[in-house]
Amino acid sequence: MSETRFQSLKDLPAAHLLGTGTAMCAGCGALEALHGIYDILGEKTVFINAAGCMTLLSVYPYTPFRGSWLYTAMASAPAGAQGVRDALDILLEKKRIGPEDDLQTVVLTGDGSAYGMGLSATSAAIERGLDFLYICYDNEGYGNTGHQSSGATPHGARTATCKGGHGFGGYKKDLFAIWAAHRPAYVATVVGAEPLDLARKVEKAKAMQGPRLLIALAPCPTGWDYDPRETVKIGKLAVKSGVWPLKEYIGGKTVHTKLPRKRLPVEEYLKTQGRFTHLFEPQRDEQTIQEIQARVDAYWHEFDG
Amino acid sequence: MPKQDIINSMYRVRFHGRGGQGMKTASRVLGKAFFLEGFEVQDAPRYGAERRGAPIFAYVRASRKAINERGIIRRPDLVVVADDSLVDIPAAGVSQGVSTATVVLIYSNHEPGTWKQRCSLPENVVTLPFPEDTQHEHRFISTICAGAAARLSGAISRDCLKEAVQEELADLGEEMVQANLSRALHAYDLMAPYSNLVVAGAGETGETFSKPDWIELPFEPARVSAPSIHAVLTSEKVATGLWRTMRPVIDDSLCQRCGLCNSLCPEGAISLDTAGFPQIDYVHCKGCMICVAECPTHAIHTLPEHETEKGLE
Numbered sequence: 149m150s151e152t153r154f155q156s157l158k159d160l161p162a163a164h165l166l167g168t169g170t171a172m173c174a175g176c177g178a179l180e181a182l183h184g185i186y187d188i189l190g191e192k193t194v195f196i197n198a199a200g201c202m203t204l205l206s207v208y209p210y211t212p213f214r215g216s217w218l219y220t221a222m223a224s225a226p227a228g229a230q231g232v233r234d235a236l237d238i239l240l241e242k243k244r245i246g247p248e249d250d251l252q253t254v255v256l257t258g259d260g261s262a263y264g265m266g267l268s269a270t271s272a273a274i275e276r277g278l279d280f281l282y283i284c285y286d287n288e289g290y291g292n293t294g295h296q297s298s299g300a301t302p303h304g305a306r307t308a309t310c311k312g313g314h315g316f317g318g319y320k321k322d323l324f325a326i327w328a329a330h331r332p333a334y335v336a337t338v339v340g341a342e343p344l345d346l347a348r349k350v351e352k353a354k355a356m357q358g359p360r361l362l363i364a365l366a367p368c369p370t371g372w373d374y375d376p377r378e379t380v381k382i383g384k385l386a387v388k389s390g391v392w393p394l395k396e397y398i399g400g401k402t403v404h405t406k407l408p409r410k411r412l413p414v415e416e417y418l419k420t421q422g423r424f425t426h427l428f429e430p431q432r433d434e435q436t437i438q439e440i441q442a443r444v445d446a447y448w449h450e451f452d453g
Numbered sequence: 454m455p456k457q458d459i460i461n462s463m464y465r466v467r468f469h470g471r472g473g474q475g476m477k478t479a480s481r482v483l484g485k486a487f488f489l490e491g492f493e494v495q496d497a498p499r500y501g502a503e504r505r506g507a508p509i510f511a512y513v514r515a516s517r518k519a520i521n522e523r524g525i526i527r528r529p530d531l532v533v534v535a536d537d538s539l540v541d542i543p544a545a546g547v548s549q550g551v552s553t554a555t556v557v558l559i560y561s562n563h564e565p566g567t568w569k570q571r572c573s574l575p576e577n578v579v580t581l582p583f584p585e586d587t588q589h590e591h592r593f594i595s596t597i598c599a600g601a602a603a604r605l606s607g608a609i610s611r612d613c614l615k616e617a618v619q620e621e622l623a624d625l626g627e628e629m630v631q632a633n634l635s636r637a638l639h640a641y642d643l644m645a646p647y648s649n650l651v652v653a654g655a656g657e658t659g660e661t662f663s664k665p666d667w668i669e670l671p672f673e674p675a676r677v678s679a680p681s682i683h684a685v686l687t688s689e690k691v692a693t694g695l696w697r698t699m700r701p702v703i704d705d706s707l708c709q710r711c712g713l714c715n716s717l718c719p720e721g722a723i724s725l726d727t728a729g730f731p732q733i734d735y736v737h738c739k740g741c742m743i744c745v746a747e748c749p750t751h752a753i754h755t756l757p758e759h760e761t762e763k764g765l766e
Contacts, residue, residue, distance in 0.1 A: 175742075
């Protein structure tokens with residue numbers, strides 16, 4: 149870690165690159181993460197954005213970006229990135245642009261696209277060794293349309309499509325493992341509430357070539373049902389309870405970048421959000437809470453050895 | 454009113470609120486109540502980038518005959534404003550299409566006269582004052598507004614309102630249904646002096662439909678009529694500060710200049726001045742209050758917008 153230029157919060161850029169005035173909800177955890185990422189990536193980027201909350205960033209004639217932005221269908225952002233990368237490579241080859249005008253190709257999608265609809269296009273792009281950065285803002289549901297369940301929804305959470313007494317019956321897909329199994333250059337998890345960890349990972353990814361992928365847990369006041377001021381608190385609790393492990397896959401190895409030394413009980417995290425209220429009221433659903441805790445414990449047990 | 458006219462007339466109700474206050478729910482409850490009274494009904498929120506705190510619109514049409522009108526309501530018979538801070542905001546369009554016949558209901562502690570004077574609204578302004586325990590009661594704004602609107606229409610009985618609330622909110626569980634029901638009925642009763650105040654507008658047929666005001670555009674090459682804009686950061690033209698009902702205020706004497714608020718603000722609405730003190734951009738701050746919650750020295754506090762001098766800038 150000694151090579152990082154981000155040793156403390158003071159080293160983070162104080163002037164931000166992403167413009168204000170976007171249509172994201174107040175307290176949006178995805179926007180918070182994107183802010184931090186864009187600050188490090190810099191202006192020489194082109195964003196390829198699959199349908200989702202973040203497509204509302206750039207609604208003609210408004211944009212918060214300092215460069216180009218391309219809108220694709222939900223399943224096709226990595227394919228769009230391939231086209232942009234190819235076009236840039238051809239321009240470079242023909243000397244129509246110089247190396248100083250080259251751009252980073254950045255895919256930006258939500259979890260609905262990353263964990264579900266766009267997964268096969270992503271798999272193929274990694275397979276081809278496409279030189280791109282993938283940012284998934286993971287708010288654990290189809291947030292832009294009223295928060296229906298997605299492949300990223302955690303067990304027990306209430307969503308627009310799982311309103312019953314037990315919430316979502318499925319389990320959050322392990323996208324980190326799926327991506328890492330492709331052996332790309334880099335995979336990492338981040339959260340806006342840990343800006344230093346995030347900055348170091350983006351710094352690392354930026355300096356590499358090939359497929360690089362980031363999953364940003366994006367606490368969502370609207371979909372998760374909590375006061376917008378709690379976004380950072382909830383992001384930190386996700387890390388401290390072990391629900392959201394901060395880690396990276398690099399050179400064939402997975403390394404945790406922030407170890408919660410004494411993990412908080414998951415219920416400390418669950419209690420903060422309206423989508424889990426039914427686990428505590430009117431009666432405590434001990435079985436589901438214990439099941440969620442056991443899965444988190446099992447994950448860490450595997451790594452603790 | 455001759456019988457034929459009643460049959461041909463149509464109620465057009467427009468709800469104005471902020472994202473999160475439940476205007477969609479209000480329109481559903483009112484629509485359901487009309488339906489239970491035997492009306493043909495349309496109720497819908499305006500689809501778009503609905504966001505917490507941003508101005509939200511919802512519409513209800515009710516008629517004894519089939520409704521052929523579609524889309525947003527341009528000439529409302531009743532305008533319901535759930536959040537009085539919207540009245541002064543042009544983007545919220547509260548007074549759009551309001552005529553002397555329109556009734557405007559504002560959920561507000563200010564007198565009707567104040568609103569008429571301040572915003573040149575028509576004669577028929579009715580206010581519904583906040584209950585005493587404002588903090589707690591604001592959770593029920595949607596059903597309060599639906600209950601009041603139901604009474605103002607004069608077309609909905611207490612029983613139908615009751616059934617509508619029960620049916621529409623059934624998902625929330627019995628306790629919440631009862632809590633909402635008592636607020637809706639209380640608002641319904643409070644509006645008794647104004648029962649029947651709303652006069653349903655004329656129903657429109659294909660023959661009587663007045664076309665919108667078309668703007669004739671000359672045929673131009675695509676690069677003129679749909680210019681490609683290469684400017685960057687144009688989103689900064691959008692004043693998202695209007696979404697805010699509370700504002701964070703920094704006390705420099707307590708600030709340690711750690712810069713955490715600058716790093717964590719999702720909007721990027723906090724900058725650092727040359728001395729390292731954070732400055733909040735109130736034109737864009739949406740009032741999420743993450744800075745207030747995270748400031749290690751509690752140097753940032755919240756202030757209701759209406760208590761700030763320039764609250765409406």
